[in-house]
Amino acid sequence: MTAQLIDGQAIAQKVRDEVKVKVAERIAAGKSQPGLATVLVGERVDSATYVSMKQKACADLGMTSFHHPVPADISQEDLEKLIKELNADPKVNGILVQLPLPDHLDEERVLQLISIEKDVDGFSPINIGRLAQKGREPLFVPCTPYGCIYLLKEAGVQISGANAVVLGRSNIVGMPAALLLVKENATVTVCHSRTKNIADVVRQADILIAAIGRTEMVRGEWIKPGAAVIDVGMNSKPDATKKRGYRLVGDVNFDEAKEVAGFITPVPGGVGPMTIAMLMANTLRAAEIQDE
Numbered sequence: 439m440t441a442q443l444i445d446g447q448a449i450a451q452k453v454r455d456e457v458k459v460k461v462a463e464r465i466a467a468g469k470s471q472p473g474l475a476t477v478l479v480g481e482r483v484d485s486a487t488y489v490s491m492k493q494k495a496c497a498d499l500g501m502t503s504f505h506h507p508v509p510a511d512i513s514q515e516d517l518e519k520l521i522k523e524l525n526a527d528p529k530v531n532g533i534l535v536q537l538p539l540p541d542h543l544d545e546e547r548v549l550q551l552i553s554i555e556k557d558v559d560g561f562s563p564i565n566i567g568r569l570a571q572k573g574r575e576p577l578f579v580p581c582t583p584y585g586c587i588y589l590l591k592e593a594g595v596q597i598s599g600a601n602a603v604v605l606g607r608s609n610i611v612g613m614p615a616a617l618l619l620v621k622e623n624a625t626v627t628v629c630h631s632r633t634k635n636i637a638d639v640v641r642q643a644d645i646l647i648a649a650i651g652r653t654e655m656v657r658g659e660w661i662k663p664g665a666a667v668i669d670v671g672m673n674s675k676p677d678a679t680k681k682r683g684y685r686l687v688g689d690v691n692f693d694e695a696k697e698v699a700g701f702i703t704p705v706p707g708g709v710g711p712m713t714i715a716m717l718m719a720n721t722l723r724a725a726e727i728q729d730e
């Protein structure tokens with residue numbers, strides 16, 4: 439293996455420890471305990487698992503969480519009413535609506551309703567718009583892309599002036615990751631399902647962020663020697679040796695890529711833990727903004 443492993447688990451723990459200390463300090467100073475409201479629509483098992491991990495992280499770090507499970511057939515009107523109540527509740531500093539929402543709900547309208555000061559997921563059009571504009575700063579950066587950039591910086595990867603390639607252009611990962619890299623002065627190419635000769639584009643990358651949800655699609659021979667590879671993908675691959683019958687793998691063929699790359703994140707244990715750590719950092723920031 440030539441690549442240096444970027445240990446997302448350890449780096450996420452460091453972020454969490456820092457948040458925990460700051461939360462304790464603000465409470466000792468007589469300020470409010472940061473509070474995160476989680477809204478879970480329906481009973482998707484994966485969504486429920488993510489929400490319970492976020493609630494647990496709040497408890498571990500000394501923050502409060504307010505859980506709002508609502509039925510899958512909730513009306514748009516009732517969901518909007520709940521968001522407005524949470525916007526008005528001073529104990530709630532951050533609001534997280536677990537996505538995806540059922541098809542009958544207008545996700546865009548729901549996200550737009552979240553007060554910008556409580557938009558700890560960073561998905562509101564105002565936060566994304568600010569991310570895209572020169573000289574403006576979002577109040578909150580979306581957690582997964584924020585985690586990707588944080589990992590690159592912690593590993594000491596030079597972003598400014600680097601050729602960066604982002605695979606995927608979703609609202610929650612690919613596009614904000616590309617915008618963040620531009621802000622950090624990288625030269626960025628965004629690839630998607632219509633990109634031609636994707637392997638040739640990836641070969642130009644000093645930094646690769648892969649977020650396409652395609653099992654091990656990126657091969658070792660696509661990687662530029664010495665490149666930094668951040669693998670966001672979380673895909674299940676059949677594995678008879680595992681009790682549950684599968685294991686989690688990324689969008690990058692790790693065994694091949696680690697022989698070529700300079701830095702690489704594992705799956706699991708790379709970007710995944712960072713997402714929740716950055717949500718906790720954003721929730722603390724929300725409380726601080728609302729102190730002002």
Ligand code: NAP
Binds near residue numbers: 610611651673709
């Ligand atoms: P998504 O919304 O499905 O977007 C996938 C993107 O990849 C789209 O832009 C799509 O292009 C592109 N794409 C799909 N197939 C492609 C192909 N064969 N070649 C090139 N581009 C292709 O997915 P997402 O929500 O961004 O998530 C991406 C991956 O990250 C998933 O595995 C997800 O589980 C994982 N994820 C992990 C975390 C974490 O915390 N670790 C958080 C979020 C997501 P088009 O736009 O043209 O359709």
